[in-house]
Amino acid sequence: AEEVGGGDKEVVREYFNSTGFERWRKIYGETDEVNRVQKDIRIGHAKTVEKTMLMLTEEGSLAGVTVCDAGCGTGLLSIPLAKEGAIVSASDISAAMVAEAEMKAKQQLGSENLPRFEVNDLESLSGKYNTVVCLDVLIHYPQSKADGMIAHLASLAEKRVILSFAPKTFYYDILKRIGELFPGPSKATRAYLHSEADVENALRKVGWRISKRGLITTQFYFSRLIEAAPM
Ligand code: SAM
Incomplete structure (x- = not known):
């Protein structure tokens, strides 16, 4: 197995605990x-x-709202969510990332409304949250695995899912620059781009529709941001 969810997941975990973490x-x-x-x-x-x-705050206050930050990395989203009063469950496949996120959260939040941190891969997450957010993680998933991952995230959410991914529309731009983003021949650093239509279809299959769209591009960074809600 060469894909995330197969053997590649172990490789991704290893990468984000070592050179990828750094x-x-x-x-x-x-x-x-x-x-x-x-x-x-x-x-x-x-x-x-x-x-x-x-996107989240324009729908109303986050105070008391449960949010799952799936693949939280160093906590760059979890911390502002907690500052807004959200009840945050933050998890990542990498123990090193989770430790870093927890340290940063304690530095910036003190003991005030700290997120609950957990080392866990997306597939093992369970429970129900008002909102599930998963930023810049799909890049590690080929579309064949992405469908299941998106369905699983939707199953955890009551009200909305927010996802970001590297869009296939920028395929050639990204390819040109990807070498610098993910250098080396390692499988862990393979990047998967996704077409918006594929992501939209994966959501539709489980009864969700896209309700908001955003696109973020800089010279070397491309990210399609979508919010989805149950149909
Ligand atoms: N979401 C964070 C953010 O936007 O700041 C981090 C994004 S970082 C590019 C990708 C993160 O996804 C890494 O921290 C990595 O460990 C995590 N990750 C990769 N595959 C994962 C999986 N199957 N389950 C959970 N986390 C995963």
Whole structure:
């Protein structure tokens, strides 16, 4: 098995506990130890987080709202969600990422409304949340696995799902730049792009429809952001 959910999941886990953790901790951090490309990705990703927070808060206050942040990384979304009063369940396949997120959350939130952190892959998540968010994780899933992953995320959500992914519309642009984003021959660093129609179909199959769309692009970062709701 060469895909996430098969053998690749172990490879992805290993990557995000080692070299991938170091790379992304820097990109998602605040220090200057990033190159021009990494800096650009940091800015693009920050826009995705900002847009996600807008999509969520324009529907009303997040105080007391349960949110699952699936694949939370270093906590860049979980922390602002908690600041808005959301009851956050944050998880990631990488123990290193979860530890980093937890440390940052304690630094920035004190003991105030801390997210519940857990090392867990998406497929093992259970329970019900008002809102499920999964930012920039689909890139590790080929479309064949993405359908099941999207269906599973929808099954955990009562009201809305917010997803972001690298859109296939920018295939050639991304290919040209991908070498810098995911260097090396490693399977873990293989990036999968998704067409919006495929994601929309996966949602429709389980009775969900896209209710909001956003697109975030910088020089090296491309992300389609969608919010979906039950039909
Ligand atoms: N969502 C975070 C954000 O936007 O700041 C992190 C995005 S980062 C590019 C991708 C994250 O997905 C990594 O932290 C990685 O460990 C996690 N990940 C990859 N495959 C996963 C899986 N099957 N289950 C849970 N997390 C996964």
